[in-house]
Amino acid sequence: MTERGRPRTFDRTTALRRAMEVFWAKGYEGASMSDLTAAMGINSPSLYAAFGSKEALFLEAVELYTQVEGTDIWSALEKAPTACQAVERFLRQTAKAYSQTDRPQGCLIALGALHQDSSRGAICDDLRRRRAENRAALLRRLERGVAEGELPADFDCRVAATFYATVQHGMSIQARDGASRAALMATVAGAMAAWKGMAGTDT
Amino acid sequence: MTERGRPRTFDRTTALRRAMEVFWAKGYEGASMSDLTAAMGINSPSLYAAFGSKEALFLEAVELYTQVEGTDIWSALEKAPTACQAVERFLRQTAKAYSQTDRPQGCLIALGALHQDSSRGAICDDLRRRRAENRAALLRRLERGVAEGELPADFDCRVAATFYATVQHGMSIQARDGASRAALMATVAGAMAAWKGMAGTDT
DNA sequence: CCTTTTCTGTAATGATCGATACATAAATGT
DNA sequence: ACATTTATGTATCGATCATTACAGAAAAGG
Numbered sequence: 001m002t003e004r005g006r007p008r009t010f011d012r013t014t015a016l017r018r019a020m021e022v023f024w025a026k027g028y029e030g031a032s033m034s035d036l037t038a039a040m041g042i043n044s045p046s047l048y049a050a051f052g053s054k055e056a057l058f059l060e061a062v063e064l065y066t067q068v069e070g071t072d073i074w075s076a077l078e079k080a081p082t083a084c085q086a087v088e089r090f091l092r093q094t095a096k097a098y099s100q101t102d103r104p105q106g107c108l109i110a111l112g113a114l115h116q117d118s119s120r121g122a123i124c125d126d127l128r129r130r131r132a133e134n135r136a137a138l139l140r141r142l143e144r145g146v147a148e149g150e151l152p153a154d155f156d157c158r159v160a161a162t163f164y165a166t167v168q169h170g171m172s173i174q175a176r177d178g179a180s181r182a183a184l185m186a187t188v189a190g191a192m193a194a195w196k197g198m199a200g201t202d203t
Numbered sequence: 204m205t206e207r208g209r210p211r212t213f214d215r216t217t218a219l220r221r222a223m224e225v226f227w228a229k230g231y232e233g234a235s236m237s238d239l240t241a242a243m244g245i246n247s248p249s250l251y252a253a254f255g256s257k258e259a260l261f262l263e264a265v266e267l268y269t270q271v272e273g274t275d276i277w278s279a280l281e282k283a284p285t286a287c288q289a290v291e292r293f294l295r296q297t298a299k300a301y302s303q304t305d306r307p308q309g310c311l312i313a314l315g316a317l318h319q320d321s322s323r324g325a326i327c328d329d330l331r332r333r334r335a336e337n338r339a340a341l342l343r344r345l346e347r348g349v350a351e352g353e354l355p356a357d358f359d360c361r362v363a364a365t366f367y368a369t370v371q372h373g374m375s376i377q378a379r380d381g382a383s384r385a386a387l388m389a390t391v392a393g394a395m396a397a398w399k400g401m402a403g404t405d406t
Numbered sequence: 407c408c409t410t411t412t413c414t415g416t417a418a419t420g421a422t423c424g425a426t427a428c429a430t431a432a433a434t435g436t
Numbered sequence: 437a438c439a440t441t442t443a444t445g446t447a448t449c450g451a452t453c454a455t456t457a458c459a460g461a462a463a464a465g466g
Contacts, residue, residue: 005412006462027318029232033454043415044455050413054454111317114379115230128380162377162386163393170373174365176317177331183365190366193400194393208442209432236424246445247425253443257424 012050015040017068019051020061025104028058028113028123055120058112062126065108073097074137083145084199087138087164088192094168095184098175106172109134135165151199160198167191215253218243220271222254223264228307231261231316231326258323261315265329268311276300277340286348287402290341290367291395297371298387301378309375312337338368354402363401370394 018039022031033054037044051057073093080086098106109130113123139161145151171184221242225234236257240247254260276296283289301309312333316326342364348354374387 002464003412004410004464006414006464008413025318026320030318030320032452034452045416045457046414048455110376114314114317114376115228115233117229117233131376131380156389159389159393162382163390166373166377166390166393167370168373169376170369170371173313173317173334173372173375174369177334179365186359186362187366187369190362190369190397190401192397194395194397195400197396197399198393205434206442207434207440209434209444211443235422237422248427248446249444251425 008046008050010040010042010046015042015047015050016057016060016064019057020064020108021103023058023061023112024065024108027111029115055123058123059126062108062112062130066130069097069108074134077137077141083142083150084192084195086141086145087160087195088188090138091164091168091171091188091191092185094171095181095188098171099179099181099184105175105178107168110169110172111176131165131169134168135161138164155199163194163198164191211249211253213243213245213249218245218250218253219260219263219267222260223267223311224306226261226264226315227268227311230314232318258326261326262329265311265315265333269333272300272311277337280340280344286345286353287395287398289344289348290363290398291391293341294367294371294374294391294394295388297374298384298391301374302382302384302387308378308381310371313372313375314379334368334372337371338364341367358402366397366401367394 018041019036022035022039025031026035033044033047036054036057037047040047042050047057051060073090076089076093077086080089109127113127116124139157142151142155142157142160146153146155146157151157167187171187174184174187221244222239225238225242228234229238236247236250239257239260240250243250245253250260254263276293279292279296280289283292312330316330319327342360345354345358345360345363349356349358349360354360370390374390377387377390
């Protein structure tokens with residue numbers, strides 16, 4: 001069961017990563033097929049043969065983004081010993097990732113396709129689903145904090161999860177506006193100042 | 204000095220408002236000339252005669268948006284007696300405005316054109332400038348709180364202004380994702396929980 | 407060898423993009 | 437009445453959009 005036919009002359013994963021960077025920088029509708037094929041170093045028939053369509057390519061690129069760029073942020077959330085530290089490290093990793101100067105600033109999932117009608121619905125829905133999943137991950141971590149007795153039983157995990165997810169989304173726009181890493185970290189400090197008020201604890 | 208030539212058959216301001224709604228819902232690049240002329244009830248030559256170009260129309264639409272939709276939010280910031288109440292009312296007005304169901308959710312200035320390369324640079328720059336001005340208005344209000352002795356002299360107004368501006372931007376994405384007014388208000392509550400931690404006061 | 411399979415490059419598809427040429431209509435100025 | 441000025445509707449511009457025919461090239465199966 002080896003491969004039949006003429007082998008492709010480019011590395012599929014490398015090309016996909018290039019496409020991810022284009023979508024990341026320009027958004028779904030702002031990235032033209034010319035932009036994509038130029039960045040990927042292939043012609044459009046090769047792109048269609050390998051990925052199916054612009055829409056399918058975008059969905060694969062977002063999945064790659066989630067796995068590659070999101071790991072540090074979300075593992076910080078899971079691995080920290082306390083919920084408070086988890087949220088803080090989560091936000092600090094976000095600030096660090098969003099202010100990298102060797103790649104587009106802000107988050108592909110937050111900024112990739114915000115306007116429903118223009119982009120074919122599936123694109124917008126996929127990103128929305130991923131944003132909802134991110135908020136759900138925050139919520140689970142906070143509920144774990146309640147279950148472990150770290151947070152008071154009446155701690156409103158939903159409100160806190162929504163709040164911190166919103167801050168993270170805002171940081172994407174802030175980063176797109178050219179905010180420095182220090183400025184993003186200051187926002188993190190502001191967001192963590194809310195912790196005491198919400199939890200009644202300072203850990 | 205009356206008007207020469209054939210009078211136009213549509214109301215310029217009404218047409219501009221329609222264009223604003225289209226840009227608001229679809230973003231700059233997502234709004235096609237067909238979308239605009241259909242919503243404005245005119246043909247493209249009339250649009251170009253009255254507004255110059257799609258880019259100029261967008262800039263005028265954003266200016267109208269700033270004056271019409273932004274008034275409640277920013278007057279709340281100026282009129283409140285204390286800086287704390289100013290920020291809270293500012294955010295609450297934001298939550299209210301972003302969750303109106305009879306118009307697009309979220310903010311045109313935050314969501315209208317986030318990707319630099321695709322939209323002609325001037326569009327992106329104009330929105331960025333307006334976002335910077337909004338942050339500056341927040342900063343001025345906070346500095347007034349320090350000058351009036353309400354806030355401690357070491358209160359970091361820059362950090363707080365950046366933080367609350369970031370929360371507001373995040374609320375645009377949250378609103379676009381369909382968040383209810385109650386959910387946005389919960390985010391406001393979270394953001395105001397940070398006030399104590401930043402200011403050391405509870406007023 | 408020949409057939410089959412898959413990829414590659416060129417070139418072109420129809421559709422839509424933003425923007426206009428042009429002739430006509432409707433107002434004012436003299 | 438006639439010239440001037442401005443707006444309107446139709447019809448179209450070249451450019452670009454995402455997508456695909458098509459023929460040739462490079463591999464494996466027989």
